[in-house]
Amino acid sequence: MSAAAAPGAHDGAVLRAEGLGKRFAGGWVLEGVDLALHPGEIVGLVGQGGHGKSVLLKCLAGLLAPDAGRVVAFGEDLATLSSVRLAKVREAYGYVFQNYALFDFMTVADNVAFPLRQRGDADERAVKALVRERLAEVGLAAAVGLYPRELSGGMKKRVGLVRATVTDPDVILYDDPSAGLDPVTSSKIFELIARMQERRAGSAAIVVSHDIDRMRAICARYVMLERGRVVFEGGEEDVAGAPRAVSDFFDLDGAGVLA
Amino acid sequence: MVNDVHVAPPAPPRWYESLFIAVGAPFTAVGRELRGDVALAFAALGAIFRGAAGRRAVVQQAYAVGNRSLFFITATLGFLGLISVYQVATQIQQILPDFSMLGAAFIQLMIREFAPTITGLMIATRVGSGIAAEIGSMVVTEQVDALRMCNADPVEYLVAPRVLGSVVMVPMLSIYAVLVATLAGMALGHAVFDIPTQTFLSLRLVKGPDIVLGLVKAVSYGFWIPIVAAHAGLSATGGSAGVGWATTRAVVATSFAVVLLDFVISGASYVIFSV
Numbered sequence: 358m359s360a361a362a363a364p365g366a367h368d369g370a371v372l373r374a375e376g377l378g379k380r381f382a383g384g385w386v387l388e389g390v391d392l393a394l395h396p397g398e399i400v401g402l403v404g405q406g407g408h409g410k411s412v413l414l415k416c417l418a419g420l421l422a423p424d425a426g427r428v429v430a431f432g433e434d435l436a437t438l439s440s441v442r443l444a445k446v447r448e449a450y451g452y453v454f455q456n457y458a459l460f461d462f463m464t465v466a467d468n469v470a471f472p473l474r475q476r477g478d479a480d481e482r483a484v485k486a487l488v489r490e491r492l493a494e495v496g497l498a499a500a501v502g503l504y505p506r507e508l509s510g511g512m513k514k515r516v517g518l519v520r521a522t523v524t525d526p527d528v529i530l531y532d533d534p535s536a537g538l539d540p541v542t543s544s545k546i547f548e549l550i551a552r553m554q555e556r557r558a559g560s561a562a563i564v565v566s567h568d569i570d571r572m573r574a575i576c577a578r579y580v581m582l583e584r585g586r587v588v589f590e591g592g593e594e595d596v597a598g599a600p601r602a603v604s605d606f607f608d609l610d611g612a613g614v615l616a
Numbered sequence: 617m618v619n620d621v622h623v624a625p626p627a628p629p630r631w632y633e634s635l636f637i638a639v640g641a642p643f644t645a646v647g648r649e650l651r652g653d654v655a656l657a658f659a660a661l662g663a664i665f666r667g668a669a670g671r672r673a674v675v676q677q678a679y680a681v682g683n684r685s686l687f688f689i690t691a692t693l694g695f696l697g698l699i700s701v702y703q704v705a706t707q708i709q710q711i712l713p714d715f716s717m718l719g720a721a722f723i724q725l726m727i728r729e730f731a732p733t734i735t736g737l738m739i740a741t742r743v744g745s746g747i748a749a750e751i752g753s754m755v756v757t758e759q760v761d762a763l764r765m766c767n768a769d770p771v772e773y774l775v776a777p778r779v780l781g782s783v784v785m786v787p788m789l790s791i792y793a794v795l796v797a798t799l800a801g802m803a804l805g806h807a808v809f810d811i812p813t814q815t816f817l818s819l820r821l822v823k824g825p826d827i828v829l830g831l832v833k834a835v836s837y838g839f840w841i842p843i844v845a846a847h848a849g850l851s852a853t854g855g856s857a858g859v860g861w862a863t864t865r866a867v868v869a870t871s872f873a874v875v876l877l878d879f880v881i882s883g884a885s886y887v888i889f890s891v
Contacts, residue, residue, distance in 0.1 A: 415761070418765060420764060420765070440769075444764075444767045444769070445767075447765055447767055450765060452761075454758045454761065454762060455758070456758050457757075458757060458758035458759050458762035459759075460759055460762070460763075461757075461759070471766050471768070472765075472766040472767065475766050520766075
């Protein structure tokens, strides 16, 4: 467990949403969402676009304050934390943003080094060595001095992945990591996710994606959102008994077999 | 798992409630905006006093606010000096053809009013729009969220260096603006109205309170312009349209802030110094 871990019972879950609700001007985007993430597991968060998946991830990371329910991370209710404590808890998170969210005024190396430098206790030589090593692992050794505007979409995703995982966090939230990428690059991204999760056996992850085929390789459990509500939670073996909307999404044929 | 949480839809407002909403909405919107500006100002001050603004970032922002505005300020204040002296001298010529006090009055007016305020308005449009667009685009591309996830406070990282850079550079630009406008006015006075340069360059009317007033205005503009603009940028929502709205809002709000501060500080000066 990370430095962010605090005493308190949390049933073994590192991250838990309890009756989570979030509303914007147009109404409720999330309603009564319950979700638990345990150490070492990778949960696939699926559903159609605009049904609240990204909003849920932001609530889980404390980037959005819920309007109902609560988010408990490492035994602590995020809504009750001071900004300093929340920042400390967030050190145990990694977040891969849908739109890359690379700092466009920094080079690739500085982007990746940023979370390490923010911790303040890292030796600069060690930071540089680690950044080079991690970028080399994803085939971006030659891109250290480039700026995000000089990278392709797939390269930006890889940099985002490395930045989110360079601190070896306990929880990693992947928001549609293959969005807008071609099938080959998407496969590489999911391979990288699997490799990053293997690096830290105890780390847990939530992966938002529409790419069910590639998620099958890494996810043991799925949560499906529809209009902001959880309509399915379970493994692939549970899909056959789920409502039609769920089996359709999982591309189940009439015989109850995953295609 | 299926959750069944039902939320009753809110009842539609009655006619008198709708009337109150229509009349009060602009005021509450302005109130919310001001509250947000003040909260951001306190957060930025806290970051500055904690020494959280990086020195390199402050120097970069000071360069962006100061050095990059030099041509803009030179052109604007130069023309203002020319126009002001021409208009006033033309009036004097018709009523009382004595230009002995023109330069002294012009320099006093520049120091206490026009140089800081016109500089403030120019910085509000040039720098304020830039700050709102830059921070707004960082918000809509989730870079601000990424900062938070990397344990970096956006106020410390984005707002405090801009505030410090601007607080240092706007007074400097105002002093430069006095110089430019005075030289331009003096040149025109000499060329068109035969006013001797030594007569024009008179500090007879400039008193301590005039200098204090001009500097207080410049420092205030330097502090509030990046605050108001950054607040507009941080409030941006949606995509590029949201950034556009944030930029427009920043220009309007910062320009309004400069005019309002000018009025408030001038009024306070009258009460304190009777000038």
